[in-house]
Amino acid sequence: MKKISSILLAGLLLFAMSCKESEFIEAYPDPSKLATSTIEKQFTGFLQSNRDYVLPGYRLYFVTLRTTINHYVQTTGWVNGEGQYVPGSSGVEDVWFNYYGTLAQYRELQKIYAQRPAEEQKEKKIFMLAATVYLYDYTQKLIDLHGAIPFKEAGLLSANGGDYAGSLPKFDSPQELYTMMLDDLKSIATELNGITLTAGYQKSFTIQDFVNYGDINAWKRYANSLRLRMLNRVSDVESLKARANSEIAEILGAATTYPIVETNAQNIQMNVFDLNTPINSTGLRSALESGATWYINFAGKKIIDHMKANSDPRLPVIFQPGNNAKGEYIGIDPMANTNVQTALANDGMAAVYNRVTFSGNNFFPGVLINAAQVNLIKAEYYLRTGNDAKAQTAYETAIEQSVTFYNKILSQSNNIVGEKNIPVPATAAQITAYIAKDGVNWTKAGTAANKLALIADQKWLHYNITQAFENWSDVRRLDMPKFSFVPDNSNNQTLPPSRWTIPDNEITYNSNYSAIKDQDKLTNKIFWDVK
């Protein structure tokens, strides 16, 4: 009996335990992941990759901008410290990794698209066109920060089947990349004009495109405004001067063929719809409200003084006085003694970025391109080409649009910090008075050089910390507004840099870096920064 039961036991064990090959194959893939994807889903996956760098994300504001660009353009006030003009590696790397993570998703979209049948490719071309416009916007930002970057061969690891050694990209020259993007965007703009989507594909595009909600006209305006931004950026470079001016003329002269962002209603931005989704600006509060000792939220002296001197209607909307300043706006002076700077911050005297409009605003939009920005580009172009009247119109429209822009942001705020003093939105009368002030008035400026200085001021005021990358690029190119800095003699870099250097991760792992190593210095200007 015992023998039989033991044999049975042994047999049962063997039967119960031996595993089938199919079980092994089933257990191989991660059950929470997908083996295949679609153009639509990967398109959105690509679009949302950089959401924390379009929306005011925590790391962007606290780690990256706080100690770099916000100091170089003095939109915030801080206490001078050693090594402060060397961009912190963590913040620079963050942007680099995020860009290449986004590019990897774009390449994957290209890979999926290329594998679809020709019919489907034709119907869904809009996804590729929109993705390319969106990518070029981010690519221009990165080139403006670093100069030469890998692009044409970059992000192809998945397309190359995981061959990492064969996927090391070469660095492309920034001028070549700009030319490539300008050519591509022009053909995309033309192609967008000819696209018609059937109802079914329009529907899926509307759902997946959470930036422009499937509006092809919005993408056209985005593409052409991006062209204006790029052309204006290279407008001082000898070899591109002629092209810049003629192409801008072409765009501005053909509003139906090349529509651009003309009004605030047409602004291209990532809107926050539901705080419970990943698309939200809740990170801004933790970034700006981390504490007085981080000097993240204080206002710089120059920007406060400019706004005070000219009764800028945006002053109470963008800033607010320190808690103990009795209503007076005081900015931190970068030239002052560290003791004075610290006291202003710690004693609650220094003005801060308005807590209702900024840190308390979970609905703060992710700004890509807006009307005031485009109009200031137009103003610059018309001034450059001698059309004073149009320049003035564009300039004054831009100011009005900038004020309305910040009023709108204020109105969207949910005041999560419970701030008691809610700013009053600016009025039209205030705008008119502002435009008449000496420091702002177009006609009183007199010379073209002075008028350009006015445009530069308005760009700087409009961008502040909201469009920091754009702010720094224009300040470097125009060399205006002019800033004074205390030299940091404890470091090789005594004054703010002209660029960011390539992050260590890239230097360490990409042998192609050696080709551009000599140009990769903090003091080396980007190719469009000829002044």
Added chain:
Amino acid sequence: MGASAAALYGSEAVNGVLLITTKSGKGKKGLGVDFSASYNADRVAYLPRYQNVRGPGYPLNYNNGGQDANGFISYDTNGDGVKETRGLLGATVNFGPKFDGQPITSWDGVIRPYSPSNNSYGNLFQNTSSSNINLAVSKVSDNSNVRFSFTRQDNGMISYGAKNTKNIANLNASFNPHKRLKMDLMVNFINQYTHNRPFMVDRMINNFTGMMDRFESADWYNTRYQTSLGYRFVNGAGTQSLTPNENIRYNGFKADIADYVWNVRKNESDEYSNRVIASITQHWDIVSGLNLRGRIATDLTSERIENKNYSAVPLAFGYSGGFGMSNNLYNSVYGDLLLTYSKKLNEDMSFSVLGGYTANSALNTTLSRGTNGGLSTENFFDVAASVNVAGGGQSRNRFIRDAYLGTVNFDYKNIVFVEGTIRRDRTSTLAKGSNTFVYPSVNASFVFSDAFRLPSFFSFGKLRASYGVVGNYPGIYAANVAYNQGTLGVQQTGGSSVLFTNLGATYGNDLIRPEQKREIEFGINTKFFNNRLGLDISYYNAQIVDQILPLSIASSTGARAILANIGTLRNQGLEIALNATPIRGKSATDLNWDITLNLAKNVNKVEKLANNSTELLHADYDGNAAQLRSVVGQPMGDIYAYGILQKDGKNVVGPSGLYQLDPAWKKVGNAMPKIVGGFINSFNYKNFSLEAVVDFRIGGSIMPTGINWMTSRGLTEQSLTNMDAERGGLRYYVDNGKGIPTTGTAGPAGQPVYNDGMLMDGVLANGEKNTNIISQAVYYNSTYNWGGPQYSSSRYELYVVDNTYAKMRELSFGYTLPSSIASKIGAQSLTLSVFGRNLFFFYRTIKDLDAEQTNAGTRWTDNVNNAGNNPSFRTTGVMLRASF
């Protein structure tokens, strides 16, 4: 042993096998009871050698932050408009004024004498104690033996408030229901509770703004981390607060330290887990020589974790705090079936054959949920309090492995043994078509002392040799390349959910090959003089082909890391064990002294890398300041840094007066130790016993950056060098940015004169001798700072030091009560002992930390540069053991 024995256990044994046999009840018949209790106390030890000469701040020749000539600033503390009380600069460096005992404003607003607090970083932790009580009962009878034991552990940890308790019940039983059947049963139940697992101290060690200065006291942080209303500290006079008078407004406060104290003293985390490990093994002697064994075992853990983050700010100022909970289940089932046949062929030879099948299946599921956006009601710890829709995470990890195995062995006269094994593995972590792997092994041993007539002092000698192959596989789901899918929810009025996919930042590899370790081993075991001296030597040489590693790659390729077969490594070494009994007691009460000495030398080399690379980069530290590399053909673990630029054999000094760094990488050390070993001495005399265990290591560099950064902050004794004339400082004045030596009390144009000068020996870029005297504060701050040449002038080659040490690992002294006394309480034996662990160093090259402080993980690449674990501690305790 080696690869051969591991072949039986498969890939899990690629690093060797540690066989643990739990106590069975075998032995004396009848009822047996064993009892043991131990209690030990832990105290923080081996902290750096801090200086106690000066406090935070810096002299005017370093920087002008508004301090006076003595280095102080002034505060108006009584509100009369006059700044009458001294204060300190808000600096992260400590080159400030010397301690003078006179009144000064501390950061908590209290005016105290300006003296070193002697209550610093170590006082953020607690001295703690632990206890362990165990009772075991066993009964042996003719055809069964049972052992049951219960253990209760209460473990304290030096991190404040951390503790762990375990209740462990163990049953080990074996029955012989029939002369041919035997059943073994083992059940282990572990019930565990952990409160406030130790919090990482990284922000206080690897971070300048978290390093405590010598004036402030840990007690201030332990009091002021929260306000009187129980909210988090408020920093800044103007920051909104319900208790504005408690806002911290004076210089010297370090928010990172207060943050650590808030996390450790206020926030709570609790882990409850129950684990059952059980196995049942059935042996059946079918006929004489043929034996079948089947086993089923399970390891099941159920874990519940809760994290409570208290509301840091009042609700009026916004939402804060958080709560998270998770339920995790880890379930593993194992089974095997082994059939053995053994036969005696003739008088001298016998052989046996084994064939079998083993399988292991594991499923781990985790489920967690937590609040998002803060707690809607202050300190209401439930997911229902989530301000935004609660978030969560989940995972399911499944893993299957099985193997068919067979062994054959021959035995000739108990003198020669030969064995061969073969194993066919299958795993679910490799893709279809490449998930099986077959590997063999063979080993032999020869007891030559029985075969030949050896001199009488040669009591025993055995030679052994083995060759085996073991495979290793990637981790669960590591190889699989697939898309993440997520949803953005609804993004427009009346819209539908927006779904998306993307690729992760770590790329897998569906074509990854299994790793193979091919190892050859030779060994000799000898005993002399009637087992009074024993010498074991073994040599091993292993080649690891297709080593699997997640390789870091440039992000511009499209991913940050990829799973790859990186190449071939070779690992060879020599191990020597010497056992001796210099004094052998003739009876149990005479003095007996046993010695054990272990030595091991291991060399790891990279033989070949994929894609014809010449080196493998393990880590790049601090913005290209130092790198850990393994170069093909060289021992692994080379540390590279930048040396000083040379011109005609002389050091080059830069325009700032500091040494210029050479842009070429230079090898400054190697992380692999030359020799490691242990030395154990046991003494027994009458009823006393003394045992001393010493661990030592010779060679092998580490790079404790945290300690060096403390020098750049002026916190170590080293940073006091040259601070004034008594300490060797040169006298100089500054003209046009250069330091010029002088003997006067002022410069020629009345410039102030300083006495803290240092002159770098070398030449300028143009070849002229360097004469630029710099402040020692500038020297130490710049030379021991963070960052590669792009960010600073730090000389990381100074951080890399050989970590040679000999440590008294454990010392224990015991006394066994005479049996006449013990039997009075019914005990057969009663032993009392006192012990200490981590007691002291006989010798160590690095004096500012515990030589093993950098051990942060199981991978050697993680243990080179780190000082960011909780501090080391010394343990002392007592133990009582009795058997009845």
